[in-house]
Amino acid sequence: MRYRSTASSQVSWRPIGPDVEEVSAQYADPLAALARAEIPAILLREAYDPADCRFLIERFVERGLIRDPLVDDPDDQRTRIDIGTSLGNKGGDKEDFLANAAETRALFSTLFAGMQDPVETLYERLQALAPDKKVQTAREPDGRQYGPAIFRVHYDSHTYKPHIDHVSLREKRFDYEVSRFTHQFAGILCVQNADARGPGVQSIVHRCLWTEELQPQIAEQRFAEYAEVQGIENFRVELEPGDLYFFNTRCIHEVPAVSGDDPRVVLAVFIGYAEDDGEIYVWS
Ligand SMILES: O=C(O)CCC(=O)C(=O)O
Numbered sequence: 437m438r439y440r441s442t443a444s445s446q447v448s449w450r451p452i453g454p455d456v457e458e459v460s461a462q463y464a465d466p467l468a469a470l471a472r473a474e475i476p477a478i479l480l481r482e483a484y485d486p487a488d489c490r491f492l493i494e495r496f497v498e499r500g501l502i503r504d505p506l507v508d509d510p511d512d513q514r515t516r517i518d519i520g521t522s523l524g525n526k527g528g529d530k531e532d533f534l535a536n537a538a539e540t541r542a543l544f545s546t547l548f549a550g551m552q553d554p555v556e557t558l559y560e561r562l563q564a565l566a567p568d569k570k571v572q573t574a575r576e577p578d579g580r581q582y583g584p585a586i587f588r589v590h591y592d593s594h595t596y597k598p599h600i601d602h603v604s605l606r607e608k609r610f611d612y613e614v615s616r617f618t619h620q621f622a623g624i625l626c627v628q629n630a631d632a633r634g635p636g637v638q639s640i641v642h643r644c645l646w647t648e649e650l651q652p653q654i655a656e657q658r659f660a661e662y663a664e665v666q667g668i669e670n671f672r673v674e675l676e677p678g679d680l681y682f683f684n685t686r687c688i689h690e691v692p693a694v695s696g697d698d699p700r701v702v703l704a705v706f707i708g709y710a711e712d713d714g715e716i717y718v719w720s
Pocket residue numbers: 596601622624638639685689690691702704
């Protein structure tokens with residue numbers, strides 16, 4: 437069945453899934469629906485093997501990329517550890533950013549030995565959702581590539597307050613090739629929940645596309661109140677390890693404080709998309 441998708445629809449704002457076949461059967465162009473925020477997310481269950489999720493965490497510990505959960509290091513109190521290159525953090529210095537991205541690609545070329553490459557899984561699924569476009573790692577006109585994806589490891593109490601992500605609208609970056617895309621999405625693969633006893637709330641996506649007028653509500657941390665008064669719908673994303681979701685990062689979204697003994701670990705990408713662009717760029 438094809439969901440009705442206008443704001444006046446009786447059908448509430450629900451993600452589509454649980455796999456590419458079903459999504460493609462429901463929507464001729466699922467990414468266009470995401471761009472218009474007709475749906476909160478494309479949610480693909482078991483895109484990646486949960487056993488490989490566990491191997492991956494062990495690999496991170498073996499390689500010293502994250503803290504050993506059995507060793508308490510009083511000098512290391514970080515609530516977030518990144519494995520990969522972030523344009524948001526490093527984009528102020530393009531040379532440094534691109535050099536760092538090359539190091540990440542070198543690291544990732546051996547990191548997944550003996551297991552399915554989760555970055556490949558994520559790109560493959562995205563490509564399957566957009567058969568008419570070419571999905572590839574974002575690159576500058578001279579061919580130099582951005583970081584392909586990033587692991588984010590969040591420890592107890594780490595929170596993302598309501599925000600959006602958008603290279604030009606929010607970060608005001610115009611000197612990178614990815615600025616050309618009208619729409620920005622995120623792809624998030626759950627590697628580990630903070631509490632192994634059940635699916636954790638990963639993020640809350642609000643049915644509200646950012647505009648300049650909304651910025652004060654966000655900056656002054658009044659969005660929750662605003663959403664309540666306006667009766668803005670939201671969708672709470674709950675994932676098991678191996679589940680993957682894509683959402684429009686211009687929809688105001690947040691991640692409640694991580695709570696649990698284990699870190700919440702995700703593999704994340706940003707995605708540049710435009711209806712009239714034959715390429716889809718992926719970066720972190
Ligand atoms: O960790 C997440 O699920 C989402 C984090 C976030 O805000 C983003 O990737 O844009």
